[in-house]
């Protein structure tokens with residue numbers, strides 16, 4: 532069966548999801564969402580829930596928003612924002628699995644992004660549990676970052692995980708990008724379905740580092 536993606540749904544997930552009890556069991560992933568005061572929470576919530584549904588359909592892994600926290604960004608670099616998120620979560624005593632932080636670009640950053648491109652989302656390469664997105668309404672970006680949380684063998688391969696760089700210049704080249712994982716990616720995600728987010732996975736490469 533060829534992976535066929537129409538709008539919100541990926542047909543590649545459904546047919547295999549019921550094979551075997553282990554892959555059928557639903558894994559729930561508790562996400563804490565960090566969001567600047569100025570952001571439209573309802574808009575973010577709507578897109579996140581769409582992204583979660585698309586991910587669930589393909590993998591049997593169900594992200595849900597456990598909590599919201601406000602963040603005012605001091606950092607702006609990829610590793611800077613990840614470190615800030617990791618530091619802020621040290622004060623969070625309740626259990627959680629992952630963090631999805633929404634970064635709002637200021638006008639200057641937006642201008643540079645439109646002209647030159649830049650990162651749209653980043654995930655830490657230590658725990659693979661902290662995600663920061665600068666394109667919170669882009670399902671491809673969200674799906675891509677969620678994929679990183681369960682894919683350790685390769686960093687950027689095909690499908691949703693295809694090289695990000697083609698997507699970097701403004702948003703133009705990103706429109707119409709797939710939200711469907713290829714079969715190899717989907718299998719690896721399902722292999723790592725029950726991973727513990729408080730332990731450091733073995734990664735083929737590490738770039739975006741944070742320290743404890």
Ligand SMILES: [Zn+2]
Nearest residue numbers: 675679687695
């Ligand atoms: Zn990536």
